[in-house]
Amino acid sequence: xxxxxxxxxxxxxxxxxxxxxxxxxxxxxxxxxxxxxxxxxxxxxxxxxxxxxxxxxxxxxxxxxxxxxxxxxxxxxxxxxxxxxxxxxxxxxxxxxxxxxxxxxxxxxxxxxxxxxxxxxxxxxxxxxxxxxxxxxxxxxxxxxxxxxxxxxxxxxxxxxxxxxxxxxxxxxxxxxxxxxxxxxxxxxxxxxxxxxxxxxxxxxxxxxxxxxxxxxxxxxxxxxxxxxxxxxxxxxxxxxxxxxxxxxxxxxxxxxxxxxxxxxxxxxxxxxxxxxxxxxxxxxxxxxxxxxxxxxxxxxxxxxxxxxxxxxxxxxxxxxxxxxxxxxxxxxxxxxxxxxxxxxxx
Numbered sequence: 001x002x003x004x005x006x007x008x009x010x011x012x013x014x015x016x017x018x019x020x021x022x023x024x025x026x027x028x029x030x031x032x033x034x035x036x037x038x039x040x041x042x043x044x045x046x047x048x049x050x051x052x053x054x055x056x057x058x059x060x061x062x063x064x065x066x067x068x069x070x071x072x073x074x075x076x077x078x079x080x081x082x083x084x085x086x087x088x089x090x091x092x093x094x095x096x097x098x099x100x101x102x103x104x105x106x107x108x109x110x111x112x113x114x115x116x117x118x119x120x121x122x123x124x125x126x127x128x129x130x131x132x133x134x135x136x137x138x139x140x141x142x143x144x145x146x147x148x149x150x151x152x153x154x155x156x157x158x159x160x161x162x163x164x165x166x167x168x169x170x171x172x173x174x175x176x177x178x179x180x181x182x183x184x185x186x187x188x189x190x191x192x193x194x195x196x197x198x199x200x201x202x203x204x205x206x207x208x209x210x211x212x213x214x215x216x217x218x219x220x221x222x223x224x225x226x227x228x229x230x231x232x233x234x235x236x237x238x239x240x241x242x243x244x245x246x247x248x249x250x251x252x253x254x255x256x257x258x259x260x261x262x263x264x265x266x267x268x269x270x271x272x273x274x275x276x277x278x279x280x281x282x283x284x285x286x287x288x289x290x291x292x293x294x295x296x297x298x299x300x301x302x303x304x305x306x307x308x309x310x311x312x313x314x315x316x317x318x319x320x321x322x323x324x325x326x327x328x329x330x331x332x333x334x335x336x337x338x339x340x341x342x343x344x345x346x347x
Contacts, residue, residue: 026061028105028112030082034060036152038079039127046129047154059122066097069116073099077124080104095119129157133188133211133341136161138179138204140195140217140326141280143268147194150330155341156190163276172283176203183208190341193218194326195307196280205293212344213296214337217307217323220298222287224310233285238278246277258303258322265324297340299333301325 025031037048037056048056071092078089078098087101099115135156139147145160161182166175179200183189190212193201198218205213219225232238248256250266259265292314300309301321309317316336321329 023065023108023111024061025063025065025100025117027065028107028109029100030106031057031061033082034080035083036081038081038152039124040075040077040079045148045153045158046156047152048127049129049154052127056127063098063117063119063122066116066118067113069097069114071097071116091119092116098122129155133157133190133345134159134184135190135192135214135341136180136183137192138194138197138200139163140197141277141284143195144271146264146268147324147326150327150334151337152331152334153337153341155338155345158192163273166276166279170279172199172287173203175283176200177207180204180208190214192216192337195323196284199284199287199289202289202293205296206289206291211295212341213293214340215296215298216326216333217300217304217321218298219287219307219310220292220296220312220314221290223290224307225285225287226306226308229285232281238282238285241278243274243278246274246281247272256305257324258301258305259324259328261324261327264327295344297336299336301329 034053034057037053039046039048071094073090074093074095075091076088077091080087080089080100082104087104089101090099091097092099096119097116098119100117102112102115105112133156135153135158137145137148137158137160139145139160145162148158148160151158159182161179164175164179183204185208189210191201191205191208191210192214193199194216195218198215201213201215201218202220204210222230247269250262250269253265253269254260254262257265292312296314297316298309298312298314299316299318300307301318301323302309303320303322304325306323309315318325318329318332318336321332326333
């Protein structure tokens with residue numbers, strides 16, 4: 001009898017053991033611990049809602065392990081957050097497989113031979129923001145769309161508008177209209193602008209009438225510019241400054257931007273086009289807009305040294321926020337934007 005029990009016990013163990021091909025994502029990663037998922041699909045970036053996250057975990061958990069796969073990976077399509085830490089999930093070039101960060105693996109580490117899982121059964125196109133609003137975003141002077149990477153917007157699709165070269169002697173009004181050409185006006189949309197991008201966002205909003213406008217670390221009208229900027233514009237001092245002057249010592253940049261994220265600011269400033277910066281400063285100091293937008297929120301930091309907050313009924317202050325708070329305080333900025341979108345979407 002003992003022999004029979006022993007045989008049955010061994011058989012159960014063997015039957016219970018999965019082969020490599022039968023193992024799934026959940027055999028290596030504690031999927032239930034995933035707190036949030038950021039999706040990057042083409043030019044669209046958004047966070048899954050709570051309901052979507054629940055469904056997504058089920059889809060992700062069932063992905064089939066592919067231990068013998070060898071393929072090049074493409075772009076990062078997901079950022080998975082577990083216990084406050086972000087992990088990259090990349091797609092292969094042909095989108096047949098995904099590759100996960102090894103450090104995300106917490107179970108069966110000895111059975112984990114490579115990072116690939118078959119993506120069959122997981123279609124990211126099925127996951128869309130619950131709110132159909134497309135939020136077109138314009139970054140600040142001299143910086144690019146990297147400043148938006150920390151935002152956690154779960155009620156819209158964030159679509160960066162990348163800077164284009166200005167024409168010779170082109171006005172900010174003309175430039176803004178050319179920059180706005182990718183905007184699909186057949187669908188509900190909003191505009192987000194940061195710093196100098198806020199001025200451009202305002203110009204676009206006045207012409208295209210979006211559902212809402214979000215201004216961050218910027219000015220609503222020319223009255224929001226500092227006295228120094230107005231002085232430079234009044235006496236055309238910008239004409240006497242060389243292009244090199246727009247790449248100040250980094251210590252001064254850290255102070256003016258009010259940030260401790262020095263490496264991130266350095267990386268962005270290193271890629272700045274100084275000729276564009278000179279043109280943008282010229283348009284900034286001579287900005288003549290006096291019209292306030294109707295459906296707008298102006299998010300400003302109390303410690304902004306470049307464009308300090310000014311009195312406005314649309315103003316929302318973030319305590320301790322500097323000019324780089326779109327990065328430094330991305331979570332707080334995200335919460336304000338999310339609440340604003342929800343509020344305006346109900347109207």
